[in-house]
Amino acid sequence: MTRASTVPKRLQPMLATLTDAPFDDPGWVFEDKFDGFRMVCEVRKGKVALYSRNGQIISESYVEVAKALEGVKGDAVIDGELVAVGKDGVSHFQLLQNALRHEARLLYCAFDLMFAGGEDLRKLPLLQRKKRLRAILPRHKLIAFSKHREARGKKFFAEAERKHLEGIMAKRADSAYASGSRTADWLKVKTAQxxxxxxxxxxxxxxxxxxxxxxxxxxxxxxxxxxxxxxxxxxxxxxxxxxxxxxxxxxxxxxxxxxxxxxxxxxxxxxxxxxxxxxxxxxxxxxxxxxxxxxxxxxxxxxxxxxxxxxxxxxxxxxxxxx
Missing domain, CATH: 2.40.50.140 (Nucleic acid-binding proteins)
Known part of the structure; x- marks a missing residue:
């Protein structure tokens, strides 16, 4: 297995800072905080490699997801979260082990695009990266695009609490992608500790x-x-x-x-x-x-x-x- 220390920094995911409360801000967007684990997808000439947060190659463990991502248009490096969805339609971390036994539905929730067609997109504003990501994702039952809401983080957080979600992500709309770094441009707000x-x-x-x-x-x-x-x-x-x-x-x-x-x-x-x-x-x-x-x-x-x-x-x- 490949460890993070040997994986190129460009394939290392950007990390969020935990904060204690939601907020409203017109310069920020808000997304679901998925209850799974981070997975970076590299597509090169139609072949897919999947990496965990610590740099392990995990393609063989999630063959069906890798196969689905072969439908991405062109070469790309995508950031997202692998989740297992329960009967309630919500992702649950506890179900990931069950998913490997085909007892729960896997879903790859893509939320950022680091590279596309040989172009480094990491300095582009987040919303531009997300727009380009949505355009290249294939329609497949195992792949979802992470939608966002602008400005109103407090209302979005209240909805997450009612739905018993893990929390929300707050991201500065014009933020660059900082590979392998934890920054205050991405914040996570949890509904439970x-x-x-x-x-x-x-x-x-x-x-x-x-x-x-x-x-x-x-x-x-x-x-x-x-x-x-x-x-x-x-x-x-x-x-x-x-x-x-x-x-x-x-x-x-x-x-x-x-x-x-x-x-x-x-x-x-x-x-x-x-x-x-x-x-x-x-x-x-x-x-x-x-x-x-x-x-x-x-x-x-x-x-x-x-x-x-x-x-x-x-x-x-x-x-x-x-x-």
Whole structure:
């Protein structure tokens, strides 16, 4: 597999900054925040390569999507999100594993165009790139164009909350595309708190639950692993079985934490390399997750890159950054 460090920067996606509140602004557009994982599509002479956010080539895992994207008009590099759509018509991160077993419908939601016909479009304004993207996308049930709404971010966010969507994206309408960089030209506003986590261990099963009890969670902080709590809900029987198989292969005798943590006497430690995502109520004063719920494994990010995500206060994002 190809890692982000060896993938050309032009194929690395632009990253958004988390902020704490929606806003209205005539110079900005607003899109759905899709609940899946980032995927860059490179089309060259009719052949398609799909890349995850961390630079892994994932074309073989999503052959049907790659085949559908062969219909793109001309050579292009497209940025988008791969999602799994449930019966409610909404994307759900938890369903992505099911989609690989053909138990949910995959959809590639394209939202930006970096290159087309050998031309570098990244310095063009966002709305010009989106217009050109829409013109080259094929009509296919596995491909969707990410529509946007202008100016009225607060109303759009309220609609996202009613529909139980993950959130919205706010993008400066005239912004350039900054490959591999996180900027304030793209902002994400979430309807619920979510956090990427690294699995550091698992506890023994209790009562009637098989395989494992809870996962021990960590993030990177100051070059070391920081304990942020346990998650023991959000698992199906199949998920528990699959997780147990993956974690057993990573077993180690040593805790990654500098101090003792909860339930060490019933904990099996693992090498901290498996990344997952959880939703939760809030951060405690001790820096731990309150009421976390397991959502699924993320294969698109390296464990060493997982840190606590702290939203920037909208008031602290300067007017120059937002205008």
């Amino acid at each position: 979510r956090q990427e986590v690294v699995i550091a261990g698992f506890t023994a099963p209790r009562r009637t639950r098989p395989f494992l009890g809870a996962l021990v969670l960590a993030v990177r902080e100051g070059g070391a692993w920081r304990y942020i709590g346990h998650v023991g809900t959000g698992f199906s029987h199949r998920t528990l079985e699959e997780l147990h198989g993956k974690l057993t292969a990573l077993k180690t005798d040593q805790s990654p934490f500098p101090a003792k943590v909860k339930d060490e006497h019933v904990t099996t430690w693992v090498r901290p390399s498996l990344v997952a995502e959880v939703k939760f109520a809030e951060w405690t004063s001790k820096g731990e997750l309150r009421q976390p719920v397991y959502l699924g494994i993320r294969s698109d990010k390296k464990a060493s890159d997982v840190v606590r995500e702290r939203p920037r206060k909208l008031a602290r994002i300067s007017r120059k950054e937002r205008n």
